[in-house]
Amino acid sequence: MTAPPVRIALLGAGTVGAAVARRLVGRADLYERRTGRRFELAGVAVRDTARPREGIDPSLITDDAETLVDRADVVVEVMGGIQPARALVERALRRGVPVVTANKQLIAQHGPALHALADEHGTSLEYEGAVVAAVPVLSVVREALAGDVVTAISGVVNGSTNFVLDLVARRGVPFEEAVRQAGELGYLEADPTEDLEGLDAAAKIVILARAAWGVPVTLEDVQRRGIADLTDEDFRQAAGAGTVIKLVASAWCRGSAGHRRVEVAVRPVALPQDDPLAQARESANVLIIEAESAGTLRLQGAGAGGDETASAVLGDIVRVVRRG
Ligand SMILES: NC(=O)c1ccc[n+]([C@@H]2O[C@H](COP(=O)([O-])OP(=O)(O)OC[C@H]3O[C@@H](n4cnc5c(N)ncnc54)[C@H](OP(=O)(O)O)[C@@H]3O)[C@@H](O)[C@H]2O)c1
Missing domain, CATH: 3.40.50.720 (NAD(P)-binding Rossmann-like Domain)
Structure with missing residues (x-):
């Protein structure tokens, strides 16, 4: 039958x-x-x-x-x-x-x-x-690494803000103009608050932290700063120091069973040019997972799209x- x-x-x-x-x-x-x-x-x-x-x-x-x-x-x-x-x-x-x-x-x-x-x-x-x-990060954290201990996760997980930051850093477009262009090209919603204030990235890192450590992390736990209040001077200083600003979502775990403390954050960070997260171009997403035995894993791909x-x-x- x-x-x-x-x-x-x-x-x-x-x-x-x-x-x-x-x-x-x-x-x-x-x-x-x-x-x-x-x-x-x-x-x-x-x-x-x-x-x-x-x-x-x-x-x-x-x-x-x-x-x-x-x-x-x-x-x-x-x-x-x-x-x-x-x-x-x-x-x-x-x-x-x-x-x-x-x-x-x-x-x-x-x-x-x-x-x-x-x-x-x-x-x-x-x-x-x-x-x-499309990036199968939950499967990696929950299933592929089920025999390991994840110690930290960090990533560029919002393609819209990365598109803006990339326009400023590599094309020299002034920040406000880059936001406008990203909107025009459909990378930002009509109301871009969720992206620019880091709320979208916060939701993703909260879900990942729960998957990695089974702890009841909430959105309120996220130390969050978006990119909305960055200025052209911030970008000039970052470039002058040989760094590039990225909106980085991160989660890390300290202590061991019973005394574990998980922290979650979303914030703009000035990264050295050769940092793997600094390599995220246009709307690409990049994630770095650190695990006790596996070491450093890097996942990369499309973070949006039908x-x-x-x-x-x-x-x-x-x-x-x-x-x-
Ligand atoms: N777009 C992406 O790249 C992406 C990536 C990852 C995750 N997501 C998530 O996937 C979900 C869908 O995103 P999307 O971009 O596909 O959204 P979307 O283009 O705005 O589509 C939403 C769909 O849901 C329908 N809908 C909304 N409210 C409804 C209601 N009250 N009753 C019945 N139908 C309703 C809409 O109907 P109408 O067509 O009649 O308006 C529309 O067909 C969101 O949670 C988003 O965060 C999206």
Whole structure:
């Protein structure tokens, strides 16, 4: 007897959701080979049901996300924001349905409570795409390094601010003009606060610190300074000293079991030109993981983008389906 299809509810069809839908439909054969189950798009929840969605069967589009969640075997939340995303994720978990999300703010703010709910109902919550999109850093920290001890993580984890900083450092564009250009080119949102104030980077480093050390770090624990108040004089001084300013997110652990203290920070740092984080060009992301036995590991790649994030989201879906 063939296994029944996996009915996937997609909540959101924006940059990430549309890319997930494209691959779910276009590469169905691949996922069937990898899991032994056929993936079936059960429906796609959006706000504006009248807007045409390229590559998605119009009969699948709905604005009734709750009913869609109730009909699914796996829920994929890529709508963003806290509500109604949180309520929908909770609804799925309460039914024992696994959830895959790319929503970093939801996980940074409510991850521990959502994990507890998933455990209570014998299901799982996955979010590789929430942290540096395509770069599989959560898998490395949680799975590949399960036999080691991570001591520190640092990274350039916000491509938008890195694009701005790179324009200033390598092209000599004045800071305010670089912010304007980044907005025009679509690297910054209309309201760039989340990027410029380091809130996006803070959410990512909080999620990583929890994954590395299993501690209940929160956004309030982050020593945070964004790049919004940097001046052209700061950049001149950094260049004069042979350094380059990067927005660095870091987390480190001191002490041993029982007396562990985890610290998390996001701040602009003047780095020597040959520092691996100083090498991050344009919107690239770079992460350095230090572990007791493994030494220094370096991960690099696209920290944003529809297809890139879809890679991580689909990887999570394959994992939860394989687990059964
Ligand atoms: N974009 C990236 O590169 C990237 C990378 C990593 C992680 N993420 C995360 O992935 C998530 C999605 O990002 P995105 O860039 O794809 O966002 P987006 O382009 O703004 O798309 C959001 C989608 O969700 C739908 N939606 C929003 N609120 C809704 C509601 N209340 N009910 C039903 N549907 C709703 C929207 O519907 P309409 O189409 O009708 O407006 C849209 O289809 C976010 O949490 C983001 O942080 C994004």
